[in-house]
Amino acid sequence: MEKVKSGELKKHIEEIKEKIELNDCDIKRELEDLIKYRVPLEEAKKTVLRKNSFAGSRTKNIDEIEPNMKGINIVGRIIKTQKKEIKVNNKPLIIDVGVLGDETGFCQFTCWYKTSLVEDDYVHFKNVFTNKWDNRINVNVGKKSFIRKKSNNQFPTKQKLMNVKKKSIAEIIPDDFFATSKGIILQLFHRKFIDENGTESTYAEGFIGDNTAKLPFKSKIFNFDIGDLVYFSSAFIELDDDLPYLIFDKNTKISKIDQEKDEKLKKLRYDMVNKTHEIAQLSDLVHRIYFYDVLIEGTILYIKPESGFIRKCFECNKQLEANKCNIHGVVENYTDIYVKAVLDDGTGAINIVLDLKHLEIISDKVVTDLKVELNNDCSKDEIIRILTSNLVGINLLVNGNFVNNSYEKFLIVEGVSVPQDQTDYKLNYLYSRLSKLEGHLSDR
Amino acid sequence: MTDREVAHRLFSKEFNESVFDINNFYLKDESQRAAQNYMLSPLGRKINRVYVVGTVTEVDIFGTENNLIKARLVDSSGAFIIYSNIFEPQVTKILLDTEVPFFAAVVGKINAYSPDNDKILVSILPEVINEVDTKVRDNWIMSTVEFSLNRLNILSDIVSSNISDLNDEGKIPENTFNENELKYINLAIEKYNISSKYIKEFTKVVKKAIESIEITTTLKNSAENVIESLMIELDEGKGVVYSDLMEKAKSLGLSETAIDDAATALLSKGRCYEPKIGILRPI
Numbered sequence: 001m002e003k004v005k006s007g008e009l010k011k012h013i014e015e016i017k018e019k020i021e022l023n024d025c026d027i028k029r030e031l032e033d034l035i036k037y038r039v040p041l042e043e044a045k046k047t048v049l050r051k052n053s054f055a056g057s058r059t060k061n062i063d064e065i066e067p068n069m070k071g072i073n074i075v076g077r078i079i080k081t082q083k084k085e086i087k088v089n090n091k092p093l094i095i096d097v098g099v100l101g102d103e104t105g106f107c108q109f110t111c112w113y114k115t116s117l118v119e120d121d122y123v124h125f126k127n128v129f130t131n132k133w134d135n136r137i138n139v140n141v142g143k144k145s146f147i148r149k150k151s152n153n154q155f156p157t158k159q160k161l162m163n164v165k166k167k168s169i170a171e172i173i174p175d176d177f178f179a180t181s182k183g184i185i186l187q188l189f190h191r192k193f194i195d196e197n198g199t200e201s202t203y204a205e206g207f208i209g210d211n212t213a214k215l216p217f218k219s220k221i222f223n224f225d226i227g228d229l230v231y232f233s234s235a236f237i238e239l240d241d242d243l244p245y246l247i248f249d250k251n252t253k254i255s256k257i258d259q260e261k262d263e264k265l266k267k268l269r270y271d272m273v274n275k276t277h278e279i280a281q282l283s284d285l286v287h288r289i290y291f292y293d294v295l296i297e298g299t300i301l302y303i304k305p306e307s308g309f310i311r312k313c314f315e316c317n318k319q320l321e322a323n324k325c326n327i328h329g330v331v332e333n334y335t336d337i338y339v340k341a342v343l344d345d346g347t348g349a350i351n352i353v354l355d356l357k358h359l360e361i362i363s364d365k366v367v368t369d370l371k372v373e374l375n376n377d378c379s380k381d382e383i384i385r386i387l388t389s390n391l392v393g394i395n396l397l398v399n400g401n402f403v404n405n406s407y408e409k410f411l412i413v414e415g416v417s418v419p420q421d422q423t424d425y426k427l428n429y430l431y432s433r434l435s436k437l438e439g440h441l442s443d444r
Numbered sequence: 445m446t447d448r449e450v451a452h453r454l455f456s457k458e459f460n461e462s463v464f465d466i467n468n469f470y471l472k473d474e475s476q477r478a479a480q481n482y483m484l485s486p487l488g489r490k491i492n493r494v495y496v497v498g499t500v501t502e503v504d505i506f507g508t509e510n511n512l513i514k515a516r517l518v519d520s521s522g523a524f525i526i527y528s529n530i531f532e533p534q535v536t537k538i539l540l541d542t543e544v545p546f547f548a549a550v551v552g553k554i555n556a557y558s559p560d561n562d563k564i565l566v567s568i569l570p571e572v573i574n575e576v577d578t579k580v581r582d583n584w585i586m587s588t589v590e591f592s593l594n595r596l597n598i599l600s601d602i603v604s605s606n607i608s609d610l611n612d613e614g615k616i617p618e619n620t621f622n623e624n625e626l627k628y629i630n631l632a633i634e635k636y637n638i639s640s641k642y643i644k645e646f647t648k649v650v651k652k653a654i655e656s657i658e659i660t661t662t663l664k665n666s667a668e669n670v671i672e673s674l675m676i677e678l679d680e681g682k683g684v685v686y687s688d689l690m691e692k693a694k695s696l697g698l699s700e701t702a703i704d705d706a707a708t709a710l711l712s713k714g715r716c717y718e719p720k721i722g723i724l725r726p727i
Contacts, residue, residue, distance in 0.1 A: 301551045
């Protein structure tokens with residue numbers, strides 16, 4: 001092993017220290033680590049410099065950052081922050097998570113150590129890296145990053161940043177972080193909950209919508225009723241399994257709009273917004289990030305090979321992993337079928353997941369076939385074959401919430417039905433269209 | 445992540461005429477090939493995957509090692525040719541184990557080849573194939589007719605208007621197609637020389653397809669009539685035992701499912717009722 005004298009090493013450490021902000025111990029440890037693996041000293045110095053320098057980095061606006069960037073600087077104001085206890089390699093760790101904002105937008109951040117950051121701080125994050133977490137871009141402040149708190153009266157305040165541009169409800173996307181819009185309260189429930197201190201209080205949750213879309217919301221104090229048209233600003237957008245919902249908290253301004261005064265607003269009525277379902281086309285849907293409560297008519301064209309029998313927990317109806325429920329541990333369980341299928345309507349294709357209660361609605365035959373095979377302990381291929389021969393080609397009417405995350409486009413199925421036989425009606429409609437076309441053609 | 449290709453529903457006439465290779469996939473040099481093959485149909489569809497339903501009339505095994513299956517799937521306007529490797533278990537099982545003719549739904553990808561250099565033939569490389577009933581076939585025809593009519597409408601509008609005006613905004617009448625789809629519709633007009641004569645010809649194909657549904661519907665109605673008259677004939681005041689009815693109807697040439705369907709339809713329409721399980725009584 002190449003021996004390097006400690007005095008000589010110190011000289012090199014000083015040399016490195018001139019170029020990067022890192023303490024002696026860390027440089028020494030990294031250098032020695034590399035030398036132990038027979039890396040020549042010159043090469044080791046280069047590696048340490050390259051690994052730790054962010055000379056090439058520059059300050060980026062929040063709308064410029066993308067996932068998997070390294071060594072970038074970000075300046076912004078802390079909008080929200082919260083301490084979280086997590087476990088890394090079975091060791092407890094306290095981290096800071098929150099939302100950072102500047103004039104161009106917002107992003108999530110995670111400090112991987114305890115900090116003294118508070119809301120409304122104007123901060124300078126140096127040498128940070130980004131990734132994607134919960135379908136949102138996340139800025140990571142790691143061990144080699146620096147946080148500088150500064151004071152800047154010129155920079156917009158938290159309230160000003162949170163006051164985002166007004167949008168219609170369909171235009172609100174999770175990356176906005178805050179939403180300003182107006183809508184009608186379509187559903188409302190009051191729920192009781194007990195907080196950490198043991199005091200009981202209620203919160204309201206429901207759906208708010210306009211004639212473009214609808215969104216769920218949660219609020220601690222809520223003095224409005226179903227059918228009211230309300231205006232809200234600076235509502236936080238939280239994500240639950242890739243689906244966004246609004247949170248009306250102390251920062252949110254919310255007020256009722258008097259519809260009588262404005263002619264335009266008179267059209268926005270409860271019965272107009274909460275209209276009965278219309279069948280959506282998949283081509284309109286697939287470029288969206290999410291959509292609540294859609295109805296789709298399509299044909300099952302493929303059963304994915306991951307389909308098969310699964311075991312579910314009796315209490316929470318979630319799939320068991322290694323015979324254990326993630327929440328309840330070893331529990332009583334039951335067998336269900338997991339069918340992952342492709343639904344196609346000729347304009348687009350999405351994935352849907354069906355279970356036993358859906359299959360019972362679609363076809364009795366497939367359920368009896370499957371139950372026979374369950375007792376016979378058959379192979380997975382055989383289950384796929386049964387599902388394919390019974391389901392491919394079947395027309396279905398499904399409703400649920402549409403999600404488009406980075407992995408797939410799918411519908412969380414809430415209800416399934418087989419469309420009614422409308423052959424006569426459809427034939428009449430097609431004949432009338434055909435004769436119209438023939439009329440046009442003979443005119444010319 | 446790339447999106448799954450949409451399965452286009454189209455009639456065999458349109459499919460077999462889709463010979464224009466959009467991204468030069470079938471270039472002779474394999475290194476220059478694009479990732480995916482897209483063929484342009486005369487009605488302006490960019491086809492990769494298709495979903496078709498028809499009647500399988502012939503199944504052959506051929507190839508030097510007997511490892512290929514060729515099948516013909518017939519719809520009202522012609523036939524699709526299906527080529528499949530014998531080692532595709534799902535497809536092979538259905539094609540070889542089912543007695544022809546039968547209704548089949550096929551999901552597959554378009555594949556083109558030219559035996560001599562001037563003619564291009566297209567076939568389907570199936571992913572999934574399934575034996576289906578007339579209901580699935582009727583549904584497929586209706587949705588295919590609707591998709592084809594949408595395209596024929598816009599084609600006739602474009603063809604009859606002045607071609608040079610096409611790019612002006614507002615000249616293209618209201619339609620459900622986006623810019624990208626319109627691009628391919630215009631390309632199809634250019635490449636296949638679509639004229640109003642062709643559109644008229646295709647309209648006849650569509651008409652024929654719709655008419656093929658009505659025939660089956662009347663058949664269904666006639667089955668209902670036969671069952672009802674049989675029931676009245678056999679009833680001696682206490683109703684008819686269902687198995688007796690089934691046997692009599694079978695001897696008249698009706699299939700078991702058709703009888704079942706007709707009996708259920710009669711029950712739901714209130715033309716007969718079930719005083720005891722297994723006994724039907726006409727009203």
